Amino acid sequence: MTTDERLEILKELLLTDEQKPEKDVYKKIKALEDKQEHLSERVNPLMDARLNAFVQEIPKTLGPTITETLKTEIKKSQDAVAEALYPVMGKMIKKYVQAEIKKLNDDINQKLNKTFSFKNWFNSKNDHQKNAAALMAELYRARIEQIMVIEKGSGLLKANYSKTQRMDEDMVAGMLTAIKSFVEDAFTGEKEMMLERIDYELFTIHLQNFSKYYIAVVLTGIYDDEYKSKLEDVLLDFAQFVINEDDLIRPNQFNRKLKEYFTDERI
Amino acid sequence: MSVSKKIVLLGHFGVGKSSLLRRFVEDTFSENYIVTIGVHIMKKEVSIAGEQVTLIIWDVEGTDDFTKYRPSYLMGAASFIYVFDASREVTYSDLKYNLEHLSEKYPHVPVHIIGNKVDLVDANILQENLLSQNIKPDYLSSAKTGENVEQLFENVAAQVLKND
Numbered sequence: 001m002t003t004d005e006r007l008e009i010l011k012e013l014l015l016t017d018e019q020k021p022e023k024d025v026y027k028k029i030k031a032l033e034d035k036q037e038h039l040s041e042r043v044n045p046l047m048d049a050r051l052n053a054f055v056q057e058i059p060k061t062l063g064p065t066i067t068e069t070l071k072t073e074i075k076k077s078q079d080a081v082a083e084a085l086y087p088v089m090g091k092m093i094k095k096y097v098q099a100e101i102k103k104l105n106d107d108i109n110q111k112l113n114k115t116f117s118f119k120n121w122f123n124s125k126n127d128h129q130k131n132a133a134a135l136m137a138e139l140y141r142a143r144i145e146q147i148m149v150i151e152k153g154s155g156l157l158k159a160n161y162s163k164t165q166r167m168d169e170d171m172v173a174g175m176l177t178a179i180k181s182f183v184e185d186a187f188t189g190e191k192e193m194m195l196e197r198i199d200y201e202l203f204t205i206h207l208q209n210f211s212k213y214y215i216a217v218v219l220t221g222i223y224d225d226e227y228k229s230k231l232e233d234v235l236l237d238f239a240q241f242v243i244n245e246d247d248l249i250r251p252n253q254f255n256r257k258l259k260e261y262f263t264d265e266r267i
Numbered sequence: 268m269s270v271s272k273k274i275v276l277l278g279h280f281g282v283g284k285s286s287l288l289r290r291f292v293e294d295t296f297s298e299n300y301i302v303t304i305g306v307h308i309m310k311k312e313v314s315i316a317g318e319q320v321t322l323i324i325w326d327v328e329g330t331d332d333f334t335k336y337r338p339s340y341l342m343g344a345a346s347f348i349y350v351f352d353a354s355r356e357v358t359y360s361d362l363k364y365n366l367e368h369l370s371e372k373y374p375h376v377p378v379h380i381i382g383n384k385v386d387l388v389d390a391n392i393l394q395e396n397l398l399s400q401n402i403k404p405d406y407l408s409s410a411k412t413g414e415n416v417e418q419l420f421e422n423v424a425a426q427v428l429k430n431d
Contacts, residue, residue, distance in 0.1 A: 151343065152343075153339070153342035153343035154273040154323075154342065154343025154344065154345075155273065155308075155323070155325075155343065156271045156272075156273055156323060156343065157271065168310060170271060170310050170321065170323055171308050171309070171310055171323075174273075174308035174310075174323055174325065175308055178305070178306045178308065178325075178340065181337065181339030181340065182305070182337070182339075184339070185337060185339055
């Protein structure tokens with residue numbers, strides 16, 4: 001018998017009592033492990049069900065709190081929100097306007113289709129397209145909103161005709177003159193140049209210079225080269241054949257002339 | 268029938284041109300110090316001996332160098348109102364030089380000289396200073412208290428009508 005074998009027999013003799021609890025503990029651990037597996041099998045579906053219910057209930061339970069928090073945060077930093085949304089909103093509005101114009105165009109085409117018989121439409125397809133274009137042009141054509149005759153230099157308003165009262169026309173005339181003078185002073189080089197047009201949102205301000213005064217016409221709609229040319233002609237005629245020296249010192253008389261000449265939108 | 272006349276307020280920075288105008292047009296005075304940028308236009312109708320005159324008042328940005336005033340802003344004026352700060356000598360020490368420049372460039376435009384902010388200065392000291400420099404303002408005013416503001420603009424309106 002070797003020394004190791006002898007030592008082993010001695011260990012068994014001496015440590016019998018201590019080995020028993022160790023085996024008991026091992027058995028208990030094993031039993032617990034088995035139970036855990038069974039427990040997992042039973043608990044896991046329950047946990048999943050509760051989690052699903054919780055997720056489904058979030059809009060009801062946490063929804064109002066989240067909404068309220070977002071509202072508060074948006075209120076606190078409106079500028080930042082506006083800055084972030086501005087480009088997106090811009091694109092959305094642009095798309096919306098494009099879609100609306102397309103819809104309108106389609107509506108017009110539909111109406112035309114109804115108006116003209118198929119045979120006529122087929123025979124006059126070119127005419128039909130021209131009609132649609134004409135209707136669109138009519139819809140968006142430039143319209144005069146206000147006309148001001150303003151003395152050069154002083155910026156004093158000499159006559160005014162407005163469809164709607166927007167702002168104090170005397171102050172507008174003064175500020176237009178100041179802006180015009182500023183731009184002309186700032187950008188005139190060797191050659192004298194005149195400010196001829198100001199665009200602001202939906203408005204275009206057409207400026208036409210004469211020797212003692214200039215005429216500012218506030219327009220909405222499409223101000224294209226063709227319209228500009230016609231407007232220039234009309235204003236030239238007005239200056240040549242309608243305005244006289246006396247008008248510049250008689251504002252009431254001048255206002256009447258302006259109204260009579262431009263009420264029917266002869267352009 | 269009302270006639271419209273252009274009046275231009277001139278002067279160094281911070282002499283109270285805008286405050287004078289606001290006091291006259293809106294009858295308010297702002298304690299906040301806001302330097303005018305570029306030009307600001309206001310309008311007020313005044314009745315002089317039964318005759319209506321509409322003053323279109325151009326409040327032009329203050330400058331220490333009157334030669335730098337944009338000529339187009341001054342053109343067509345019926346009258347200039349030259350405002351200096353009575354509490355700051357630097358704003359009236361070059362008054363004569365500036366008046367010469369104005370009379371050379373705009374010989375037919377009358378100039379009214381106004382010493383503003385009199386509420387901030389001892390009247391005797393101010394009189395001594397003005398006398399020593401041979402300056403005779405048409406009015407001493409205060410936009411803050413409203414002293415002489417109405418009178419000065421009415422006086423300007425009356426003279427404008429008289430010259431018309």
